[in-house]
Amino acid sequence: MNTATRFPSGDARKDNPAVPIRHMDFGFDHAQLKAHFYDDNAFASAFFMAFSAVIPHGERFFIESVRHYRSRLHDPELDARVTGFIGQEAMHGKEHDAVNEAYSRMGYPIGRLDRITHRGLKVLARYLPKAAQLSTTVALEHYTAIISEYMLGSKELQAGFDKQVGDFVLWHMMEETEHKAVAYDVYEKVIGSYALRAGTMIPTTVILIAVLASMQAVLMVSDGTLLNPRLLRQHAKGFGMIYGPRGLFGSVLPHLLDYFKPGFHPNDHDTSELLARFSEKFFGERGELNRNLGKVVVPKVRKAAA
8 A cells, every 4th residue: 555645644735734534434333332441530531522522513613614714715725725624524523423322322421412512502603703603613623733732642641542442532633633724724814813813712711621521520420430439539540631730631731822822823833743653553554544444535726716
C-alpha cells in the first residue's frame, strides 16, 4: 500500500494540511463494549462517554455554522478545506452515533442525553445570531484541537484506554488536529471580530464544563457508581485524571489561554509531527486502522473563476 495515496502527510501543506475524508467503520453496530473502558475507572470512563454523547449533534451544529458562510469565502483553497471539514465532522457524527448506541444497549441513558443535546443546540441555532454560532464553533474547535494535541502526545493517557475504544478516540483526535484551523479561518475571512471571538469563549467554557459534568453524573447514577462509597478512592483518581492540574483540563489550560491573544491562530501549535506519526500508525503500510478504512476522498482545490 502506498501511504501517500491512502493518507496525505500532515506536511503536504505546511501551514494548512490537506483535510481528507476517510470513510470509516469501527464495527460498533454489534459491538460489546467494556463499561469502564478507561483505566477500569468509572469516573474517567463516564467523562469520555458524556463527551461522546454530545458529539453527534455538536458536529452537525459545527457543520451548519461553517456551511452558512461558505458562499462568501471566494477562496478555492479554503473552500476545499471546508469540504474536508464537513466530511470529517459528518463521519465523526456517524461513528459516535454507533458507539453511543452500543452504550445504550448496555443500559446507559445515552438516548436521553442525545435528545437534550439536540434540543439545546436547536435553541441556539434558532435564536443565536449566525456570527455568534460560528464563533461558538471556533471556540469549541479550539477545545477539541488542544485536547487532541494533548491526547495524541500523551502515551500515559493513551495507555489507559481499552484498545477498541482507544483507537476510535485517537482517530477522532487525529482528524480534529487535521482540520483544527478550518472554522477559525472561515471566521477570520467573513467576520474577524476579536471581541466576539474572545468573548464567546468564556460562556462556551462554562456551558461545556457544566453540560459534561451533569451528563457524567447522570451516567454514573445509571450504573450505580456515583455514590458508591467503595469507589471513592477510584473517583478521586479519575477526577485527577480529568480535572486535576496534571490531568486533561489542567494540562491544556495554557493552550486554552493562547486563544485570547489578538494574533492567535490554531497553527501556532505545530502538530505536524503528531499528524505524521499517527497517519503512519493508523493508515501506513501496516496501519492499525486500515481494516476499518473504506475509501478516502481528498477534496481538490478548484480554480478560481476568471
